[in-house]
Amino acid sequence: MAFPNLEYFKRDRTRQLFLIWFFLTPSLIIFTLYRIIPLFWNGILSVQFWSPFGESRFAGLYHYEEMFFFDEVFWKVLWNTILFMASAPIGIALALLVAILVNTQIRGRNVYRTIVFMSYPVMTVAVGIIWQWLYNEKVGLINYVLISLGILEKGVPFLGHFSLALPCVILASIWQVIGFYMIILLSGLQNIEPALYEVAAVDGANAWMRFWKITLPLLKPLLFLCFVIGIINSFTSFDLIFVMTQGGPAHATDLLITRIYTVAFKLSKFDYAAAMTVVNFLFFLGLTLLANKLSGGEAGAVETER
Amino acid sequence: MRQYPRWPIHLILLFVSSLMLIPFVWVLKTSLSGENIFSYPPALLPRDPHLFFYVDVWYTIPFFRYLVNSAVVSAIVVAANIVFNSMAGYALTRNFPGKRAMILLFLSCMMIPFQVTIIPAYLITKKMALLNSYLGMALPVCSTIICIFVFKASFEAIPKSLIDAARIDGLSEWRIVLRILLPLSKSAIATNVILAFIWSWNNFLWPLVIIRDQEMQTLPLGLSRFLTVVEDTTGALYAFCIMVLLPGLILFLLAQKEFIAGLTTGAAKG
Numbered sequence: 001m002a003f004p005n006l007e008y009f010k011r012d013r014t015r016q017l018f019l020i021w022f023f024l025t026p027s028l029i030i031f032t033l034y035r036i037i038p039l040f041w042n043g044i045l046s047v048q049f050w051s052p053f054g055e056s057r058f059a060g061l062y063h064y065e066e067m068f069f070f071d072e073v074f075w076k077v078l079w080n081t082i083l084f085m086a087s088a089p090i091g092i093a094l095a096l097l098v099a100i101l102v103n104t105q106i107r108g109r110n111v112y113r114t115i116v117f118m119s120y121p122v123m124t125v126a127v128g129i130i131w132q133w134l135y136n137e138k139v140g141l142i143n144y145v146l147i148s149l150g151i152l153e154k155g156v157p158f159l160g161h162f163s164l165a166l167p168c169v170i171l172a173s174i175w176q177v178i179g180f181y182m183i184i185l186l187s188g189l190q191n192i193e194p195a196l197y198e199v200a201a202v203d204g205a206n207a208w209m210r211f212w213k214i215t216l217p218l219l220k221p222l223l224f225l226c227f228v229i230g231i232i233n234s235f236t237s238f239d240l241i242f243v244m245t246q247g248g249p250a251h252a253t254d255l256l257i258t259r260i261y262t263v264a265f266k267l268s269k270f271d272y273a274a275a276m277t278v279v280n281f282l283f284f285l286g287l288t289l290l291a292n293k294l295s296g297g298e299a300g301a302v303e304t305e306r
Numbered sequence: 307m308r309q310y311p312r313w314p315i316h317l318i319l320l321f322v323s324s325l326m327l328i329p330f331v332w333v334l335k336t337s338l339s340g341e342n343i344f345s346y347p348p349a350l351l352p353r354d355p356h357l358f359f360y361v362d363v364w365y366t367i368p369f370f371r372y373l374v375n376s377a378v379v380s381a382i383v384v385a386a387n388i389v390f391n392s393m394a395g396y397a398l399t400r401n402f403p404g405k406r407a408m409i410l411l412f413l414s415c416m417m418i419p420f421q422v423t424i425i426p427a428y429l430i431t432k433k434m435a436l437l438n439s440y441l442g443m444a445l446p447v448c449s450t451i452i453c454i455f456v457f458k459a460s461f462e463a464i465p466k467s468l469i470d471a472a473r474i475d476g477l478s479e480w481r482i483v484l485r486i487l488l489p490l491s492k493s494a495i496a497t498n499v500i501l502a503f504i505w506s507w508n509n510f511l512w513p514l515v516i517i518r519d520q521e522m523q524t525l526p527l528g529l530s531r532f533l534t535v536v537e538d539t540t541g542a543l544y545a546f547c548i549m550v551l552l553p554g555l556i557l558f559l560l561a562q563k564e565f566i567a568g569l570t571t572g573a574a575k576g
Contacts, residue, residue, distance in 0.1 A: 023397035026390040027449040034446040038423035121554040123508040126547040235421035239510040
């Protein structure tokens with residue numbers, strides 16, 4: 001027996017592997033149960049005639065056909081969702097401005113950071129209620145300010161207005177998420193070597209050029225992360241819309257996610273809602289991959305083994 | 307670097323800060339006084355503050371019931387998140403066959419927003435007979451991928467020699483995690499606690515889908531129900547708002563330093 005310890009080490013290794021998988025199990029179960037299975041089940045549901053009581057039958061592309069060719073509401077909410085996603089860069093740009101400003105050596109920068117971030121931990125339902133009231137035609141703050149400044153003559157029912165309602169909801173959602181963007185971008189700014197700026201300044205680059213040539217390229221991965229969060233926000237804003245407008249007036253603020261909820265749990269058409277979910281998910285995935293490509297592709301890269 | 311004037315920066319930041327703060331101030335004011343914007347002249351501070359609306363909320367709706375439900379669900383979620391995420395985070399710092407596949411799987415799960423799973427998730431929960439239950443509300447958020455990576459990043463920042471030394475001294479894997487890694491990962495734990503708490507405390511869509519029983523409703527559900535009952539000018543609604551958003555805010559303000567530190571290491575890595 002040249003290596004008397006080998007057997008022991010082997011057993012130890014097996015034991016460790018067992019432990020590693022044991023450690024991974026709870027999370028794996030949860031993700032399988034609530035992410036992976038639902039994803040595939042959605043796909044299956046979408047090609048079935050589903051009923052809570054009887055057998056479900058194969059439906060082929062029936063639901064998709066109905067959705068694309070006969071459901072005007074679907075196109076309306078898809079368009080709203082696109083607008084909602086397209087507004088993400090506005091919030092990110094604002095957050096970038098704030099992040100750059102609170103990254104300077106000014107007094108009270110920590111207070112500013114805290115204040116801007118404070119809207120993020122707040123319950124979205126409460127945010128919806130607060131903003132619904134800010135927009136109120138008779139007692140809302142926004143109408144009051146606009147009337148006092150002489151911009152408006154009388155109150156506007158912002159959330160009851162066909163073309164104003166969606167931008168108003170988007171504004172509220174930007175208000176809530178902007179602090180989160182700011183924190184992410186701030187962490188990126190703090191990782192940039194100050195020497196880079198000094199060298200550039202010596203070489204005669206002005207502040208504007210330094211921003212475009214140093215700050216933006218180095219922030220790309222985090223800007224991408226913010227964009228993904230912004231797109232996901234079009235899902236999480238369900239709470240906001242449910243409280244503020246319920247998707248109205250006449251679907252003006254209905255997003256795919258709110259429509260899916262209504263179709264599934266109010267109209268009990270689980271199969272049709274599942275088909276919409278599939279479209280929504282593919283749309284989200286495509287947009288993310290596109291953004292990843294545009295941002296240089298490094299953000300989605302898996303960490304390599306060390 | 308060159309000196310630049312400070313006042314424009316302060317001006318912009320003050321403007322942004324006031325935009326962020328005014329809704330809070332106004333809600334607080336209304337909840338204390340019930341006076342709306344048309345009380346003349348408009349004032350920033352409530353003229354005659356009283357706690358009537360808070361008492362009103364406490365007694366007119368089963369606020370305490372909602373509070374208990376929310377607290378129980380949040381407690382389950384926070385505890386489960388710390389245990390499960392630190393376990394998974396630790397496993398991912400070790401080398402084992404299939405590690406790459408695991409990380410890929412986790413990262414792709416991150417790309418499945420919970421909202422797009424609600425229909426099958428509802429059916430699964432129904433099959434497991436967990437509708438209308440605390441566990442049913444908590445289970446989907448009992449482990450979160452971002453937090454797993456926050457733990458992973460934090461564990462990897464701890465010197466390997468320390469862990470090896472412990473191993474040579476004969477500490478078991480369990481003890482290494484409990485006695486060495488976790489005590490050195492305070493900011494990761496703080497991030498986990500805050501995020502898990504905020505997500506479960508504020509969670510609306512999922513309870514809305516699976517809770518039918520009046521007795522099991524959480525605060526967000528109660529709040530949205532209350533909204534449909536009262537006129538939106540009454541102070542009670544805003545008192546309710548303040549009462550539900552206070553816990554999240556306080557927790558965040560208490561631990562914001564650790565929270566931001568933990569979040570940024572996770573974000574920079576993930």
